[in-house]
Amino acid sequence: MPDSVENEKNYVNASLLIEALMLEDIDSFRKEFVELHPYDQAQFYTGLEADIRPKVYLYLSPEEMAGLFENIEIEEEEYENLLAEMAPAYVAEMLSHMYADDAADVLNELDKEQAVSYLTIMDDEAAKEIKVLLSYEEYTAGSIMTTEYIAISANQTVRSAMYILKKEAPQAETIYYVYVVGDDRKLVGVISLRNLIIADDETMISEVMFDRVVAVSVSEDQEEVARKMRDYNFLAVPVVDFQEHLIGIITVDDILDVIDEEASDDYSKLAGVSDLDRVDKNPFAAAKKRLPWLVILLFLGMMTASLIGRFEETLSQKAILAVFIPLIAGMAGNTGTQALAVAVRGIATGDLEEESMWKLIIREAGTGLITGATCGILVTFIVFIWQHDLVLGLLVGVSIFATLIVATLAGSLVPLFMHKMKIDPAVASGPFITTINDIISILIYFGMATLFMSYLS
């Protein structure tokens, strides 16, 4: 019973809340609702039927709705519907109470016109911050950072820093790191709240701050940011522009989402799904996402078919040759996918540095040699015992041997080459490598079969 704690305590008393909404009993509703964690509020809210949902806006202030919206998890297209239920002025005020990065995320899901209209009626200060965040390219540090950080100067005491911190705590996205900037807003240091609390009140910040700050550039890839935060165990990392001015921070909760997203992305590409559809989607939406891949693969498969067509003569003389086509193509596909997965993950996790690429290629050639030899010998024996034909056994065995070497190499070379060309290597997904290796393996197999035709019994 791993969930015993969960089940005993029911965090959300949903039936009580729904009843209060039905009876328009604002007091009972608020008494229960505002006590909830914003994530639970959001879960309850998105689970409501559309006819009762708008009542929530009547009972909660835009500021309270802001906390809820920061924790919402819905499909992109649903934002539009939810916001359409509220008065535009209410939306604008809610957005201005949200952390700038979360507000920018919401606006990013709307169509451009709609987003601009909310920004127009919004508080100027908030709108300006959000507009800046909206201007950064997707998947960069800039696009996931927030501007609500706490910055102090190096020549002030710990006591005065704590005073600033107390004052800014309600607004800042994190107060657990305080960044130290020079007169020109250049980032010069960082101090954790833990160290501030331990330090003596009269100490100068310059004495206790850590001055080798690890920062990320605003244009850095979000995956790279995630890697740094994981390596350094940071709760937040500062973002600087090209002149090293502090312009924002990225907090660890956003990084959890990035890691999840990127992992799902690599995974779905390996499987040949353009984007992992949520399970509640309808079959048409799911088919729409998968068909592009399937059709491309269909055409690649037709190429393989036409290639085999050239050996129809050989095939009609020795029908038994056809029996081993799926085996050889399948082994090539599997071994290629293995090599691909190692290379793609190596690149994604940063394990694979420039200088180790050649090492990897040589290593993979060796791996192909070993797996090829093992499987080749095994197959030769099995086919010989099954078909009582040593030449056929050798033909299939040697084909497997050669195929595994080439397929393993192809599996690692293709993603490495794409990485060099600055293309996301995960695009060279499983199905592509599989098809390339299908073609290679069939060329090897039928090429050899045609050569040794006369020796086959």
Added chain:
Amino acid sequence: MPDSVENEKNYVNASLLIEALMLEDIDSFRKEFVELHPYDQAQFYTGLEADIRPKVYLYLSPEEMAGLFENIEIEEEEYENLLAEMAPAYVAEMLSHMYADDAADVLNELDKEQAVSYLTIMDDEAAKEIKVLLSYEEYTAGSIMTTEYIAISANQTVRSAMYILKKEAPQAETIYYVYVVGDDRKLVGVISLRNLIIADDETMISEVMFDRVVAVSVSEDQEEVARKMRDYNFLAVPVVDFQEHLIGIITVDDILDVIDEEASDDYSKLAGVSDLDRVDKNPFAAAKKRLPWLVILLFLGMMTASLIGRFEETLSQKAILAVFIPLIAGMAGNTGTQALAVAVRGIATGDLEEESMWKLIIREAGTGLITGATCGILVTFIVFIWQHDLVLGLLVGVSIFATLIVATLAGSLVPLFMHKMKIDPAVASGPFITTINDIISILIYFGMATLFMSYLS
């Protein structure tokens, strides 16, 4: 130039450090080294040659080495080597200075005897804590939690809580959440340091604490813990035993590792690699990890081959049939992998609840129908134009249609069934589904071909 900041500032002056080690210049070494972030220290240390590395122990205290070891990232088998270089008493003291969860992680990598011998010479208090952590099952909340948290009582003032916090800050793994416990150590509330700082000094903790604490059970799966922390944006989550006593906390940095691990795990299983080998491994180690899969797949492939062998008669009459084997088997494999990926990720991310499983199956049947019809019609046309044989076109087209429906269903049914049987559905990896679908597709194709043989031109 996304890395401009990185390149300008060189965090680690490696050449200076190595020179200092060579010259046995302890002062220069320490002056530079102790200023570094522990992660950078660990990176430098693990990059050192074995002949020079032991000098580091002479220049750093066990406490300083503890910080470094908490941030180390090496292969499991390397721990033994590193620790063997140090004096056992040094290791024991280093381990007792580490956070209990990190120390337990290190000991977990050693063989049992070795671990016990370090625990024996260790400080009793520290050894006891570590032993408790070592006793929890792998992949549960207990195995990743730490015991260095701060707990206070509800009937004390904010001022006295801050006093406890200041005192315990150097030892605690996080001070950003303070947990409130009753007399029996039952968890009754939580308060963030942010709220403590904002609150008035004389307020009672019971008035400002959040009493609907989200906790995890000690036996809960680490993946489930990760999901909760991501959903609630926690920096730490309390761990309770079956009587709801607070026994530890899990911090977000450990969760980042869990998410990464689980994603890599799912990914490698989809690719059919038992474990993603690091790029610096030799080809024998790599081949050893991949061969088990390849040999299993080889035997499954032989089954497919023997299945086609039964249709040798059909094949020798119409060699052209062989041409489409890889196309049909390939499409079945691809569509099955797509469906599998959606189901596995749906289960992993918790999107897929009990009640939505039937929905998913019906949805996938519909998706298979749509993709099957589209690809089937397309293939019929292509084959007809290419081979001028409508019956052949229809045969291949209808086979693709039937195959895609069955393969899509198989791709989602297999992981769902495994999940029901409490088997990790990711084990039903890509290659397995592909092979099952190979067999199904060949049965459909040759079955139909044998039936309609007489109509083929």
